[in-house]
Amino acid sequence: MAIRFSWIEAHPTGIYLPSADAWIDPATPVDRAIITHGHSDHARGGHRAVLATRETLAIMECRYGPQSGQGLGYGEVIRIGDVDLRLVPAGHVLGSAQAVLERRGERVVVSGDYKRRPDPTCVPFEPVPCDVFVTEATFALPVFRHPPIGGEIARLLAAQQAQPDRAVLIGAYALGKAQRVIAELRRHGHDRPLFIHGALQRLCDLYRELGVTLGELLPISGLKPAALAGEIVLAPPSALNDRWSRRLPDPITAMASGWMRVRQRARQRGVEMPLVISDHADWDELTTTIREIAPREVWVTHGREDALVHWCREQQIPARELALIGREDEDD
Known part of the structure; x- marks a missing residue:
């Protein structure tokens, strides 16, 4: 049976925390945005306040000019509304992070984009066990297995x-x-x-x-x-x-x-x-990560959502597609 949390909502324009009035990687300008990384399909200009890693904030300032917000270190906890937020490494690009959200004993991890391969330019992905794991699905087909x-x-x-x-x-x-x-x-x-x-x-x-x-x-x-x-x-x-x-x-x-x-x-x-060099998880990395984290439910964002949802259900893990708008494969 699917989990239903009243404190986190999936909308076409992003993931919303009502009690904190905060959005994660919103597609349009908002009052408070939690940004997972600096690619333009996740980090857009015009937000009134931004919460992100210090590196992502610097990347946004490089691209969009001065940002009003707060740069966080990995593992630093901040409370917004009644939700505790910390950012942990995603291994995607410099400063990329997963948003770990906790409220009253429940935990949701919004991964943003991620990979599990070593990368000398960024901190490796950190798996975090959770109730709900929100994962990308850019290369979520078995044909995509990236070589070393x-x-x-x-x-x-x-x-x-x-x-x-x-x-x-x-x-x-x-x-x-x-x-x-x-x-x-x-x-x-x-x-x-x-x-x-x-x-x-x-x-x-x-x-x-x-x-x-x-x-x-x-x-x-x-x-x-x-x-x-x-x-x-x-x-x-x-x-x-x-x-x-x-x-x-x-x-x-x-x-x-x-x-x-x-x-x-x-x-x-x-x-x-x-x-064949990718900054996204391939099929094996996606499925291995879900097994390692062992979430009670998986939410799948942009990419080949249907294939990954099907795989999750075969593993008896409830899963659903979020169909977020404005997500691209890469950042040009």
């Missing part, structure tokens, strides 16, 4: 070494993915300068200000094409096939995304080297 990132980075570096007359152009989302790819390239021994599109500069600078080591990053502007032969260049996915990319010498076009598992998506993007 080390193998994808090794393929990339091998292609660079085998074709030294070509640049390597990697499409990577500006928040989280670009910095993770950079950090993994460093971890795998690439200590040469990396070149970045101007759209990545501000968030890379912020990551470094917040303590993430990225090594030497150089702007591509003003460089002659010949200077980029054999070099690695990172840009937002939207730049892969526009005029900006044509300045590069015969680039090997790559894209880092969980969607690169789907060959048709790679072809549609004109991607020569798909890199």
